[in-house]
Every structure is written in structure tokens, then in C-alpha cells.
Amino acid sequence: MEASLRPPLEELENKAVWLALLMLGIGLHVFEAALPSLGPWFKPGLANLMTLLALVWMGPRAAFMLAVSRVLVGSFFIGTMFTPTFVISMSGGLTAALVMIITWRTLPGISLVGVSLLGALAHMTAQFVTVESLFIHQTALYYILPPLLLLSCFTGWINGALAGYIAGRLKYDSIR
């Protein structure tokens, strides 16, 4: 009777992996907040690695929930909860997660590198649109967007390759 109430081992393993990814994502989120700024609202996007891994291993729903939870809990730790920084970060994270999920499911032949590239571009663009529409109301804000998008291409590409490497390495090592 008691045994039937216990969740299956696979479900528990999935939850454990998701929570581990969330903890790593929050750690990277806090680490990135402490880095010197390369430009307004620009970050290397290391925390997004965990969303990419969740997308590959557990699917879109887990990846989306991870992106939302990471920004929520990460903002709590760095003291930006419900501030403009939180709104900007959440809009970027949600848009990037949605774009990555859609491209991963719909574009045949795309790898994590391409998914991460589009996610990074969506993240940066969404942040600027949020700032312009909710806070500053000046299109002059977009003057600085192209150079930051160029940087996002670079970091998105590297992060995608890193996520692919980690995913491949863990798959292979787990049977050795």
C-alpha cells in the first residue's frame, strides 16, 4: 500500500536533475550580476546554459519553468525582486526561453549552437523593448542595441557549444 504511494524512481530522478540545474542556474545568475558591466543590461548568458540543458534533457515545459524560476529566485538573492531590473531580466529570460523552445522544435537541422544564438539575440532585444516601452519611452535607447547584439551573437554561439559539449559528455560518461 505504502509502496504504491511512492513516486516512480524515474520521476524522482527527473526532479533531482531539474533542481540541480535550477541551483546551478541561480548560482550563475548571481555570479553574472557581480561581473563588471560590458554595456546596459548585457550579461554573458551563462545561466542560460542550464535552460538549454533542461530543454535537451527534459523538454520545453521543464526549460520554460527553469527560466522563470531561475530569474525569480536569482532576483531574490541579488536583491532586485520586483524592481525594474527584475522586470527587464524576466522579460529577457521568458522571451529567450520561448524563442529557444520554438526553434528547437520547429527548425530541422539546428543544433544547440543555433538555438542559443537566437536565444541570446531574443534576450537582448526583449530587454531593450521592455525598457523602452515601460520605463524610458525613448527610441534613442536603440542606438546602442546593434553593438550589444553583436556581442550577444558571440556569447550565444559559445554558450550553445558549451551546452552541447556538456550534454554530450554527460550522455557518454554516464555509461562508462
Next chain:
Amino acid sequence: MITTQDTPPQSLVQLLRGSWIDRALLIVSLLAIAAVWFFIQGSIASGPPVAEIYHGDTMLASYRLPGPGQAPVHFAAEGDLGISEIVIDASGVRMTASPCASQRCVLSGTHRHAGDLIACVPNRILVTIRGSRDNNLDAVVE
């Protein structure tokens, strides 16, 4: 769930090459970004260098960047949280004080190029630079 595979994983260098569709997406993205960048620079780099200060959608002030030896301009921009102190001198534009918590706007330093900006989102203050010193000619002699 992590599924296993018995073939060795790709190296990081191989992964960095991406698939053909990744590379196509990168090229399209770079071309689009470059086109937008050139368009923006073309539209804002003409004329003498001018610093424009906004609070939300309202322009508070517009100052021509002083040349070497000219007196600096000190401007107090009233935002949602309080006063943001802005200094415009020969070296460029910088924010010297802000009521926001993060102080990222103050820490971003001096800006002098067309398209540069200082944004204080909590205080809703934006400072942008239009124009370039290259256009700031007193006379043209042949």
C-alpha cells in the same frame, strides 16, 4: 532524463563550428545587425556633438559638447526618484550622482561617441549623444 549514448561526444572545437543552419542563422543575424547599425550611425552621426537629456518621454535639455578649454555644463535632471547630476565637458558626458540603488549609470563612466548613452532606469533618466566632433568644423580651407 539523461539518455546514454555509446559514441564519443563531439569535441568543443567541432561543436563551435555549428551545423549549416546555425551558420546560416549567424550570417543572416550579422548582416541584419550590421545594416541596422550603419543606418543608425548614418542618422545620428551628422552635425556637431550634442548631449540630449530625457526624463521618460520628455526632453529636459540639449547641450552642445564643449570644446577644449570651454566651461563644463552641470545639469540636475529631476527623475522619478530624485536628482541625477550630469556633467558635460570636453571629455564627454558622465553622470556624477544618482538616487538609484545600483549606481550603474554613475559607474558607466564618460561617454563621447555618437550613439553612446547613459540610462538610469529606476530614475527614468536617459542621456544620449548625437553628432560627432569630426563634423564640428569651424572652417574649411582649400
